[in-house]
Every structure is written in structure tokens, then in C-alpha cells.
Amino acid sequence: xxxxxTRDDLPVNGVTAPLPAGTRLLxxxxxKTGTTxxxxxxxxxxxxxxxxxxxxxAHSRHPMEAALAACARxxxxxxxxxxxxxxxxxxxxxxxxxxRTSVIxxxxxxxxxxxxxxxxxxxxxxxxxxxxxxxxxxxxxxMPSQWQQYVQNGLRMGYEDWxxxxxxxxxxxxxxPSFWRRHRHDRLVERWVRAVGPGRVTVVVVDDxxxxxxxxxxxxxxxxxENLIQPVPDTANRSLTLAETEMLRxxxxxxxxxxxxxxxxxxxxxxxxxxxxxNACSPSPEDVKILTPEWAVEAAAGIGAEMAGxxxxxxxRVIGDPGLLSAVPKAPAxxxxxxxxxxxEVAAQALYGALAAAAEAPVRHTSPAKARTVHQTSSKELxxxxxxxxxKKLRRR
Numbered sequence: 001x002x003x004x005x006t007r008d009d010l011p012v013n014g015v016t017a018p019l020p021a022g023t024r025l026l027x028x029x030x031x032k033t034g035t036t037x038x039x040x041x042x043x044x045x046x047x048x049x050x051x052x053x054x055x056x057x058a059h060s061r062h063p064m065e066a067a068l069a070a071c072a073r074x075x076x077x078x079x080x081x082x083x084x085x086x087x088x089x090x091x092x093x094x095x096x097x098x099x100r101t102s103v104i105x106x107x108x109x110x111x112x113x114x115x116x117x118x119x120x121x122x123x124x125x126x127x128x129x130x131x132x133x134x135x136x137x138x139x140x141x142x143m144p145s146q147w148q149q150y151v152q153n154g155l156r157m158g159y160e161d162w163x164x165x166x167x168x169x170x171x172x173x174x175x176x177p178s179f180w181r182r183h184r185h186d187r188l189v190e191r192w193v194r195a196v197g198p199g200r201v202t203v204v205v206v207d208d209x210x211x212x213x214x215x216x217x218x219x220x221x222x223x224x225x226e227n228l229i230q231p232v233p234d235t236a237n238r239s240l241t242l243a244e245t246e247m248l249r250x251x252x253x254x255x256x257x258x259x260x261x262x263x264x265x266x267x268x269x270x271x272x273x274x275x276x277x278x279n280a281c282s283p284s285p286e287d288v289k290i291l292t293p294e295w296a297v298e299a300a301a302g303i304g305a306e307m308a309g310x311x312x313x314x315x316x317r318v319i320g321d322p323g324l325l326s327a328v329p330k331a332p333a334x335x336x337x338x339x340x341x342x343x344x345e346v347a348a349q350a351l352y353g354a355l356a357a358a359a360e361a362p363v364r365h366t367s368p369a370k371a372r373t374v375h376q377t378s379s380k381e382l383x384x385x386x387x388x389x390x391x392k393k394l395r396r397r
Contacts (some may be wrong), residue, residue, distance in 0.1 A: 016319055018223035021053060022099045024126040025133055025221065028192065029107025030182040032145045033135040034206050034214045036062070040232040041215055055102045056223050057093035066090035067106035070121050071113075077154045078266025091124055096166050101222060110182045116196045132192045132201045133221070135214065136185050136288035138325050139300035144290035146183070148245045150176050152270055154262075156252045159245075163296045185325075186310035205320030217319060236278050241287040243340035247347070248274060268354045276353025281346045289338040299324045 010048060019025060029035045042049075043061040064085035068075060075081055094102055104125065112118050122130045143166075147159050157165070157175055166175055172180055182188070193201050202221070207213050215229045240248065246268075292300075305326035312322065 011389070016217055016220040019101065019131055019221055021101055021223075022129060023101050023131050024097075024129045025101065025103045025131050026109065026122075027103065027105035027123060027135070028109035028111035028112075028132040028184070028188075029135065030188060031149070032142045033107070035105065035107040035135065035136045036234060036237045037231060038135075038218060040234055040237075041229045042103055042105065042218075044238060045229050048228060050100070052222075052224050052228070053100050054224060055097040057097050057102050058090065058102065059093070062115075063090050063104070063106055064108055067108035070124075071108060071110045071111050071117060074109065076270070078262035078264065078270070086270040090270075094125060102276070103218075103222065105300050107182075110188055111178060112191070113181050115194055116193065122195045127269075130196060130200065132196055134185070134189055134201065134203045135206055136194070136203060136325060137206045137208070138327060138329075139183060140292060141208065141305050142183055143296065143300060144292055146179060148240045148290060150179075151245050151252065152240070152274055154252050154256070154265060156249055157288060158249070160293060162278070163270055165264050165299060167296055167299045181263045184293055184307070186307040186314075187309050189314055189316060192316050193316060201314075202315040202326065203311060203316055203318045204316065205321075205322055205324050207324060209321060213320075222256050236275055238283070238302050239290075240274075241283050241292045241340070243288060243342045244277065244346060244350075245290065246340055247342050247350070268357045272357030273354040276356065277346060277350040280349040280353075281343075283335060293368050297328060301328050 012060055027035070027038065039061045040278070042056045046056040063086070065075070065080070065082040066089065066237040067087075069082040069084055069087040073082075090104070094104060109121070112121060118373065124320075143163065144159065147155075147162050154163070155175065162175070166172055166176075166179055171274070187202060189201065204214065204217055214232070215231065216226065218224075219229055220225060251273075308325045311318065
């Protein structure tokens with residue numbers, strides 16, 4: 001869906017006054033609200049921050065495993081299971097910042113769903129020193145991005161069918177229970193307000209027409225010089241086109257249908273084929289975009305208006321225009337929707353990515369196979385055998 005940035009400048013609510021020195025700023029996302037851009041920019045500037053009394057206490061851009069462990073949530077399909085050690089390591093890094101201001105950012109903190117878990121996270125991070133930051137975008141922009149992200153984690157359901165389940169089939173929990181836990185933004189804010197009070201929660205409404213606005217807001221909150229935090233290009237974080245997503249969705253059907261293990265999906269598909277395809281191929285203007293049907297746009301706008309009202313009633317500081325959360329984007333003029341077509345180059349790069357990932361754990365030949373050629377073996381059996389051989393080698397490593 002195209003962004004309409006021809007409007008006049010919108011009013012900005014809330015005062016972006018710097019947080020008190022020594023604050024532990026916990027940015028909880030949720031997903032698809034500029035989290036990767038912020039994490040990448042802060043991580044790239046981590047050596048410059050201490051001069052201004054700010055620390056980014058993490059050894060990687062995104063301490064995902066630590067956040068998942070803290071919230072008692074499972075890893076992404078086939079990834080390493082998060083443990084308490086991940087969370088403890090991050091807590092030690094935060095504690096080492098002493099009296100300086102620190103920033104902890106992970107969208108997976110938005111997956112914490114009960115008050116006891118949230119209260120424990122706040123207490124362990126510093127209690128009264130913790131300030132919660134929530135970044136929000138309109139649901140209508142989040143939905144297509146979140147759907148294709150779910151497809152990257154194994155989802156097999158098409159977009160409109162997925163929208164029907166999320167918006168029309170109560171209790172709206174299947175096939176992805178995490179969606180409304182993350183993106184019922186009013187309830188997300190309310191959960192964290194119960195832990196810290198409204199005075200220690202800031203909500204930032206992201207304006208997609210102001211590309212540097214989110215970085216500048218972080219700078220002001222942290223008391224940093226303007227333009228110290230710079231955007232970091234990250235092709236690996238781009239969304240998939242409709243054709244790429246549909247190719248992956250159909251691969252997911254084959255993968256699940258043949259009973260291949262989740263670890264293999266993580267290694268060869270998500271971190272092999274998909275990652276290489278993102279890095280090697282840039283979407284072109286001719287690529288068919290993931291378009292949200294009008295009925296779903298209207299439903300999302302209505303929910304957005306309701307959420308904005310409830311967030312206002314919590315008394316938290318809101319930076320940006322809450323009206324954006326219910327704005328209906330200008331629909332692109334369409335003369336029929338062309339069928340998504342994956343280009344040979346994109347398909348080749350995806351295949352190469354999977355092969356390159358498999359080559360990192362080469363399969364050694366053991367006992368001679370029975371006299372049967374590949375052409376005499378069914379595709380399902382080939383996939384199953386190849387999958388289990390690769391997994392066996394991965395486990396040995």
C-alpha cells in the first residue's frame with residue numbers, strides 16, 4: 001500500500017524532553033514499528049554514546065534470545081531455544097552501565113502477556129529507573145508486513161485468508177496468537193502502565209513520511225546531539241514482495257507436508273534461501289505489492305481509532321499524531337491486479353542461498369546406497385532424506 005506523504009505537516013503531541021540521567025530505557029517495540037532501524041543505528045553508534053552519558057548494553061544489535069527468555073516465549077521456528085543464561089547475560093551488561101543512561105531494545109518484550117512477568121522484567125532491569133518506550137504505526141501498514149514475516153517463520157496461509165482469521169473469526173487467535181498480543185496496542189500499553197505507572201511510559205507514533213523522525217526522537221529522549229544516530233542500510237530487513245512471499249509460502253507447504261525438521265527450516269530456508277535472496281535482490285517498481293483489501297483497511301482503521309482513544313485515556317506521554325493510527329492511506333489506482341511472478345534471478349538467488357547454507361555442513365557419504373537412481377526416487381522421499389542428512393550434520397557440528 002502506497003504511503004500518502006503529500007499532506008501538510010501534522011501536529012506533534014507531547015514534549016520530547018530528555019529522560020532523567022541514569023534512566024534505563026526499555027524499548028518494547030512492538031514488531032514492524034521501526035525497531036530494527038533503531039537497533040541498528042544505536043548499535044552502530046555504540047562507541048560514540050558513552051561520551052554523552054548513554055550506553056547500549058548489548059554485544060549484538062538485537063538481544064532477541066534474552067528478551068524471549070525473559071518473556072518465557074519460544075524461539076522462532078528451528079532456532080536455538082532461549083535460556084535464562086541469555087537473560088542473565090543481558091542483565092549483567094545493563095548492571096555494568098552503572099549510573100549512566102542505558103537503552104535496551106527488543107520488539108519481543110511486547111510478547112510478555114501477564115502482569116507478573118512484566119513486573120519481574122522491570123524489577124530486574126532496575127525498578128524505578130526503568131522507562132518504557134512503545135513505538136506505534138497504523139495497523140493497516142503493519143498487517144502486510146507482519147503476515148509476510150509470519151510466512152518467513154513457516155506460515156502457509158494466504159494473506160486474505162489470514163486477514164479473515166485475524167479480523168473476522170473470533171477469538172482471532174489462529175493461526176498466529178501473537179498478532180493481537182503484540183498489536184492490540186492499547187492493551188499492550190495498559191499492561192506496562194500497570195507495572196510502572198503512566199509517568200514512566202512514552203508512546204511514539206511513527207510518521208512514515210518523516211523517515212528520520214524516529215531517530216531524532218530517540219536522540220532527544222536520550223539527550224544526544226542531533227544527527228549522532230544515523231540510519232544503517234539493512235537489505236536483510238526488507239520486506240518480501242508478494243511474489244517472494246508466495247514462493248516461500250508454497251515452499252512452506254512442501255516443507256511441512258514432507259515432515260522435515262524445524263532446525264532444517266531455520267538453517268536452509270529462513271537463514272539460507274530467504275536471507276540471501278533479500279541481500280542479493282532489490283525489489284523493482286514492477287513487483288506486485290502486498291495489497292490489503294478495502295474491508296480489512298476499514299476494519300483496521302476502526303480498531304486504530306479505538307486504540308488511540310484508549311491509549312490517550314491511560315495518561316501516558318504521546319509523541320506524534322495519534323490520528324495516524326486510524327488514517328486510511330490513499331489506495332493506489334489499479335487496472336486489475338497482475339499475478340505475482342517470481343523472476344528467474346530471484347529464484348536462483350534463493351536456491352543458491354539454501355545450497356550455500358547446506359554447504360557449510362557438507363554431507364559425507366557412508367555406506368554405499370542401494371542400486372537406485374535419483375530419478376527412481378520420489379520427490380517426497382528425496383526431500384525427507386536430504387533434510388535428515390543435513391540435520392544430522394548440523395547436530396554433529
